[in-house]
Amino acid sequence: MRMVVLGLGYLGATHAACMAELGHEVLGIEVVPEKRAHLAAGEVPFYEPGLPELLKRHIDSGQLAVSGSYAEAADFADIFFIAVGTPQKKGEYSADLQYVDAAIEELVPLLARDSLIVGKSTVPVGTAQRLAELANELAKDIEVEIAWNPEFLREGFAVSDTLHPDRIVLGTFPSGRAEKITREIYASVIGQDIPFIVTDPPTAELVKSSANAFLATKISFINSIAEVCEAAGADVTAIADAIGYDARIGRKFLNAGVGFGGGCLPKDIRAFMARAGELGAAEALSFLREVDNVNMRRRTRMVELTRKICGGSLLGAKIAVLGAAFKPESDDVRDSPALNVAGQIQLQGASVSVYDPKAIPNSRRLFPTLDYAPTVAEACSQADVVLVLTEWKEFLEIDPTDLSHVVRRRNIVDGRNCLDAAEWIRAGWEFRR
Structure with a gap:
């Protein structure tokens, strides 16, 4: 089939490459010239395992093309996926839908054939209905159907999660063609006995919001238990x-630690709360405010613990931070707990050296005043405390004895509950979680 993917960020680039992998002819639309140039050359401007090879192969074969023209998109196909960003509004909890709206406003007036527009972006419930009404106003003597097919990608596993998902959800309005067409698009995936769940658009929108809210709640739950364990002298890992x-x-999702971050969970649970308030159901999601509070409190707790290890003051201390990305196998530093902690510690007078296998360039743009090291050893050189804040495999494989010869004081804090405590203690380290 021929199809268009509108927006080639993390979600869109992955979806476009994977649709080409499924045998479809795909045109990706990206309005940012620099990003478009990279993608057209078969280069992925972010880190995602497996995606560069997939993208390059289909760009080279001609199965996937990249353009910045909505007119070309309208002429190319009558199936369109919306994969643009929905960031949090500045100063508010609600989602900023300007890019979603712009996609509809740009595309629909150019359409000359009956078309299907399928949303992939994470949006507040009710968005598909509003966009359907907008598309109906803008369409010129054609039928434009809106449906919603939410994504459930995990950064670091996005290609696998697209080609081998644990479920496909489609929200469609009655009497439309969306179900038939979507089943054809995902035919080879559905053939793997993957559940294909068809529902109405509001339910599909809420499936994504509910999944993120549940995962965030589970993470904050175990971190709340960790606070009780600290007070009671219990072991939160054994409890988990x-x-x-x-x-x-x-x-x-039951490893206690410094909490969640990234471009999805924090903004999505806040947008979910905001939308519930608009619908008159604010009390139903009031618990998510505490989920958010617990998550942010874990970062403060990490700073306080580091200061305590340093004798009550961070002034003049040397702190090594291992990890900058919000999770391993990603270079995404949006709302990263690791960088947030590093920044807070630096503001309290410490010298902070950060190392991450993939996220240093993005970190420099966000936190240019931090020091960045090219290796674990250089980040930890003469450190008073080492903080492990992203659970990269490289950090799990560090030899505690070797690192002992690099640091000034053997203090390590496992902010992700990922290290072998006994091994570090045997090597003479003061180990804390």
């Missing part, structure tokens, strides 16, 4: 292991 055996709970 024990309750994780319960099939109703599961072990995933």
Whole structure:
């Protein structure tokens, strides 16, 4: 099939490359010239394992093309995916939908054939209905159908999550063609016995919001338990292991630590709260405010713990921060707990050296005043405290004895509950979580 993907950021570039991998002929639309030039050359302007090879292969084969022209898009196909960003509004909790609206406003007046527009972006409930009304106003003697097919990508696993998802959700209005066409698009994926869930658009929009809210709640839950454990002298990791055996709970997302970040969970739970308030259901999601508070409190706690290790003051201390990305296998530093902690510690008078395998360029743009090191050893040179704040495999494989010869004082804080405590303690380190 021929299709267009509007917006080639993290979501759009992945979706476009994966649709080409499924055998479709794809045109990707990107309005930012620099990003468009990179993608047209088969280069991914961010880090995502497996995507560069996939993109380059389909750019070279001609299966995937990149353009900045909405007129070309309207002429190319009658199936369109919206994959533009929905950031948090400045000074507000709600989502900024200007890019979603602009995609409809730019595209629909140019359409000359009946078309299907499928949303992938994460949006507040009710957006598909509003866009359907907008498209109907802008369409010129044609039918433009709106449907919603939310993404459930994990950074670091985006290609696999697109080609081998755990479910496909489609929100469609009655009597439309969206279900038939979407089943054809994902035919080879559905053939893997992947559940294909068809519902109305508001439900599809809420599936994505609900999934993110649940994951954020689970992370903040175990971090709240960690606070109680600290007060009671208990082991939160043992608790997580024990309750994780319960099939109703599961072990995933139960590692206590510095909390969640990135471009999705923080903004999406805030937008979910804001939309619930607009619908008159604010009390239903009031617990998410505490989820957000717990998450931010974990960062403050990490700073306080580091200051305590340094004798009550960070002035003149040397702190090594291992990790800048909000999660491993990503260079995404949006709302990164690691960088937030590093910045707070520096503001309190410490010298902070940061190392991350992939996220240093993005970190420099966001926090230019921090020091950045090219290796673990250089970041930890003469450090008073080492903080592990992103659970990269490289950090899990550090030899504590080797690192002992680099630092000034053997203090390490495992901010992600990912290290072997016994191994570090045997090597003479003061180990804290």
